[in-house]
Amino acid sequence: MGNSNSKDGSSLEDFGIEYASAVESTSLVNIKDKYGLFIDGNFVESSSGKSFKTLDPSTEKPLSVVTEASSDDVDRAVRAASVSYEKYWKKMPGADRARYLFRIARHLQERAREFAVLETLDGGKPIKESRDVDLPLAAAHFFYHAGWADKLEYAFPQRKLEPHGVVGQIIPWNFPLLMAAWKLAPALACGNTVVLKPAETTPLTALLLAEVIRDVDLPPGVVNIVTGAGKTGSAIVEHPEVNKLAFTGSTEVGKLIQRSAVRRNLPLTLELGGKAPHVIFEDAALDQAIEGVINGIFFNQGHVCCAGSRLLVQESIADNFIDRLQKRIELLRVGNPLDKNTDIGAINSQAQLERIDQLVKAGIEEGAEVFKPSCSLPENGYWYPPTVLTGVQQSHRVAREEIFGPVLVVQTFRTPEEALEKANNTPYGLSAGVWTEKGSLIHWMTERLRAGVIWANTFNKFDPTSPFGGYKESGFGREGGMHGLAAYLKNSGGRS
Amino acid sequence: MSTSNITFRETGSSIKVTPVDEVSLEARAASLATRSIKTNSKRAALHLAIRCMDLTTLEGADTPEKVASLCQKAKRPDPSNHDVPSVAAVCIYPEMVHHAVEATKGSNVKVASVAGAFPSGLSTIEARTADIADAVKRGADEIDIVLNRSAFLAGDEQRAFEEIVASKDACGKAHLKVILEVGELGSYDKIRQASMLAMAAGADFIKTSTGKISQASSLPRVLCMAEAVRDFAQQTNISVGIKAAGGIRTAKQAWHYLVVIGETLGTEWLSPEMFRIGASSLLNDVLLQLKRLDSGSYSGPDYVTVD
Amino acid sequence: MTGKIPIAKTYKLFIDGAFPRSESGRTFSVNDTEGELIANVSQASRKDFREAVRAARAAQLPWASRTAYNRGQILYRVAEMLESRKTEFVELLKSIGVNSRSAAREIEDSIQRWVWYAGWSDKYSQILGSVNPVSGPYFNFTVPEPTGVVGIIAPTEPSMLGLISRLAPAIVSGNTVVVVSEGHSSLTSVTIGEVLATSDVPAGVVNILTGDQTDLLPWMVGHLDVNAVDISGISPETDPALLEEAASNVKRVISRQVNEESLELISDFLEMKTVWHPIGR
Structure with a gap:
């Protein structure tokens, strides 16, 4: 790709100076031929045996094959989260939950370039964004929320705080890892266990994050990552043992999820579309x-x-x-x-x-x-x-x-x-x-x-301390900041 | 005249000055500094940097010998490699001008002289214009004067403007560069206003710094000036040059400046006629980088001349 | 001699500061515990609901634009009016079956609750807002703002404290509301409307419709200019599928204990707005 020329023909290239095609090496990324579902601390096969390909959208070349989670698989994941909640996470002091989150943050920093390259390969975003925005922010989200895990009573004084239990989280393809961080970090800090579904076109960084989660010895089942498309998502939404839902994606799908949640009086946060x-x-x-x-x-x-x-x-x-x-x-x-x-x-x-x-x-x-x-x-x-x-x-x-x-x-x-x-x-x-x-x-x-x-006098700035979320049909509930915690605690005063 | 109401000397038309947001400006400059350049373009870039360079010595201890040595380096930066072009100009005090004219005779290297109570500008305008006229008479092709920051910051823009007009008149055929001394102006808004004022008063070039204070050229400051130059060209159809001076020591820095100028103003500005880098130690780093390109291995300071 | 025959009150709707009858011309009867007719109450139609939403929308920005201090003053004025009509409320509650001790208690609690929320008007944003230490040269703060127009299903039991508990936290921050009240509680709701009408609360801030909850709920939940619905008061028999249309414009759906008092109830009807601005010269 050349630099585009402006109308008066002035570009550095016309002058014999070209920007380098400074291509980031992919050698530090080891993409497996096939990925299983991350359930109860292990990568497992689907009960249905179904799978799908994920592509590099800049070349249309397949990168890997990813398992499609059936409703049985989702059920397994929810059960694992439920068992893990009772067995480990509910009893664990906030200070210890914090340590796991700090560890995840550190691992993300250490392997930042690898994650950035993988994010760019799987999603098509420029490396300078995945490197300079997505990865630093994802790590920062874990760091920020880690510190909250043992200080929740300061965020919501005089209230009896309780996590929801099993949280179902469905995230989009535009910031795959960052959205996983936005969802997981506050949920875990507040003491919930999670079943997370990344988008079907960009599952790879979430699966790499699953490796990190395993590497930091997070108790099995605290985080479960299931891959798939809409069917897998609706299995999470409809699962009776999921106690709270959080969704980021289109307003269209958000409305379908709200229909289901409102019928069951299920706590929900939605981060939907916009036309800013x-x-x-x-x-x-x-x-x-x-x-x-x-x-x-x-x-x-x-x-x-x-x-x-x-x-x-x-x-x-x-x-x-x-x-x-x-x-x-x-x-x-x-x-x-x-x-x-x-x-x-x-x-x-x-x-x-x-x-x-x-x-x-x-x-x-x-x-x-x-x-x-x-x-x-x-x-x-x-x-x-x-x-x-x-x-x-x-x-x-x-x-x-x-x-x-x-x-x-x-x-x-x-x-x-x-x-x-x-x-x-x-x-x-x-x-x-x-x-x-x-x-x-x-x-x-x-x-x-x-x-x-x-x-x-600025635009598109993000920070873990800064609450993010919409009015009207752009959704409800906030992510980030003290306000974002409210979504993951009962009786915290947040709309949940 | 005020900073929001500047009148163009040539036509009497009013010049619009746009405010500047510091944070976003600096972010843009930083992002341009992440551009990387193709290896096979590097030589062209380094040659361009040399061709746009004003080799400078502005010391009280300057002597005719020192100036002669500088001029030799200016004409032939790398005695071992004739492909390396000469620099744009040498920049010196008025007393040294005729020595420089002598030493650069027969080359393309121009002689630039600071003048007009450099570096403060705080003497009578009569004395300053006389100083300018003297330097021109001695043979200077280019005159570098300073903006009267005292008047400008005190709100007397009219005076600052008229002094540039008078200086321009004193230059005759010589090119006038107006040094804004950006490190003293306090904000990007003021840099932009001063840029517009200097251009409206007839500057052929606007220049960042005298090199006499620690706060000198920086990428965002030059970006700010380049945006002013672009606005001025849009409003008057007149292209004014930019000179970045002070604190530019490495080939990589020089490259960043070229990117900022190229992306903001276009290739018209990527020539010694429209862009200069004022420096004393930069040239040797550029030469080292060129040697590295030629030999494939890293060179050392013993392999370039110290002048 | 005249004056022996009591003049009974007509229970009408409360829309945009006025007391119209339903456009449908329909009423429903409310009897006392003895089975004697107390009143024929206006039965609001979907068109009445539409008018009420229109009034609430028009009143919302002006109400939210009042200073917090002013809203607090107005709400306190409501408490004064409630206090002055205590006897009337006690009689009313007794007529619909509340024993006199409980009725007196309910009035006192209601007034106290209202005063409690009135005092929050210029404080909740200090508790719920924040200045956020972002990484970078930006000033970043979060402030709560009212959600907009809120539909409230009035709790039927306790009718007075229930509605007071739902209404006060919604309007204190600058929301405007459309209340739907049914059965016996209609009488309490309309009487509260009369208090509001004489308490400097601007027209349209609170609109009260009496009628059939199940009839009006779908219109409330489906109305695209209603931003939130408070369903705390819905009858347990309500088909939850009726609520699905809340998703048509991503309404905030709030469900709490009918008798709660807390800061969280105020935040139920708030949106958090975060503002970024660079810090530079």
Whole structure:
């Protein structure tokens, strides 16, 4: 993949200087031919004998074969978690639970590069993201929550705290290991045992994490990892001995899970989709706002529930801003996810690529103008160039539906009131961004934006101490921070 | 005139200045510094760095011999390898200009002189313009003056602006570089405002530092200036050059600057006409890296000349 | 001589600060323990529910935008009004079968509970919010905000303390509510509505519908402009499948003991908002 050329032909390559294809070595990753299910401390076969392939989405080459957990297998996992809860975890002092979590964090740090390469291979995200974001944050989540395990009474004073018991957790494919960390760390810190299902297109880092869990001698059955698709997930959701569910994924599936949980009065946390407004006022630090917008929508190919996918730019600067944005997009490097210089990697799956393509086409049919940079895409694998749709109206599908890809829609506004009205005019409410140098306007906007995470003069920042989660159809419950613990304790005051 | 209302000298049109967010700016600079370069492009990059280099000596103890030695190094950085290009310029005090002109005769190396009560700028504008005119008369191709930070930081932007205008007039045909002394300005907002003010007043180049204070050039500061240069070009169609000076010692640092300039401003700026690196010790590190490329093994300081 | 024949109260709905009859024109009768008719109570329809949600939505932002101190003052004013109508409430509860000792106790407890929540208005965000020590040059804080429009199924037993216990924690933070109350408890609910109407609580903040829980529950649970439903008061016979439509807009579904008093109940009706801002020059 070459560097893309801007319109005036200015790129370092034209000048005889090329960025290296600095490809991270895959030699430190040892991918097995086949993976079993991690149940009760061991990798086991499925009772059904079914399995499926997991691919490298940047080449479409198969990486490994992964076991598909049947409902019998899920039952085995839940039982293991249940037995383990009674036998070990419930009785273990918080300080000892903490030690296991600290150990997991350390192992993740020690094997960070191996995990990062595997994450990039299995999911298609750029190595610089898996290396600099996913892995450090995953380790940090275990560290942060480890410290809570013996201090829960300080988080929720004067309350009789009790874990739920067996927790079922279902995670998505966009941040496979990081989402596993977000789910496992607080659940374990609060004293629950877990059955976790990674997404079917990205199971490998969760399975490597299972090895780490075994290596740190976590008692068998405390964490069980079952691989599979929707059927496996619904076996977890419907299992009568699962006492709490936590799901991160699409709003569509989240609603199905809520239907099931609400019928049984089962504690539930949901972290679902989004269509985040990213509001740029005319007095903003424009060059940094451009970076914020780029990061907001193209981070992880836009496969981010909190992606800043709706750009709302003040009309007085709109033409200039969009022009700058397009020039900046020309500099993005799309290609081999293992290349350290790559900004945008592969789309996670064929299905997701089709969905992105279909929505963009719908946008064009509805009258949006499309901008794509002049970069070329690899022949094999799933790719979509960074794309900007302008001339988008509030009623267009692309302005309302989550695209979950590197596609930004642009609208304009004239006043703060109009910005706010458009920003909030969505059933989602996960995140929002606002850029202005005027402090009082920041507060005016952040107070009124209906979203769980507001990034002011920044975007897509995450931290284990910072609660994350949505308003409205983006879900409920928080992950991270003291508030995230509430989801894993009865009577803690959190919506659980 | 104020920092939010700068008037372009040539046309009288007003120049917009954009605010800067420190955290995001620094993050962008750091991310550009992670770009890696192809091995077979490294030589081109290192040659470019040399061609954009201003070899500098600005000591009270400078002598004609010292300047002659510097000029020799400037013309032929690696006596053993004629493929290595000469540097862009030597940068010296006005008293040394005619020695440098003599020593660089017949080469492409330009002579740049600091002038105008360098490094503080705190003497009368008459004395400073006389100093500039003198350096030009001695044969300097380029004049490096300082922004009047005293006036600029006190809110008298008008005065700072007019002094640059007067300095530019005193330069005649010589190129004017305006040193912002970014380490004294206190914020990226001020760096951006000072950049715009200097360009609007007629600077051919804006330069980071005098090298006389510890806070000198840094990648985010140059990124901040490059963004100002890009904005100025967009608003006036005039391309102003950038010089990064102070604290740049390694080939890797020089490469990072090239990436920042290339990605922010494009290739038009990747030439000695539009981009300079002011340095004294950088050249030898670049030469060592070139030797390493040629021989495949690491070289040592005994194999490059100390000048 | 006139004045011998008592003037009975008409029990109507409480929507947007007014007391309309149901648009359906229907009523249901509530008898006392002796079987004597106390009142014909308005039976709310789905259209009444829709109007109530509309009123609650319109009132929500203005209510949430009041200062916490002001909301606390208004809620305290409600307690004063409850206190002044104690006798009326005791009589009312007695008429629907609560013995006089329990009735007196229930009123006292209700007033105390209301005062307790009133005092939380400018404190819960200090307890539930946080400043988060993120790794990086960012100021990061979390503040609680009201969820929005809340549907409440009023507990039938105890009718007064039950509704007070559900209502106060919901509105103290700036939510607005639509209450559905049925049977005997309707009388208590409407009378509480009358107290609210005379206590500076802005119109639309609390809307009270009387009628059939099972009729109205699906409309409440399925309404896309209702953000949360408090089902603590639903009858144990309710088919849980009726609740599934809560997922249509990912409603928060809250189920607690009807008679609880705790800070957690306030947080049930809150969303946590986290804000990031860089720290720089």
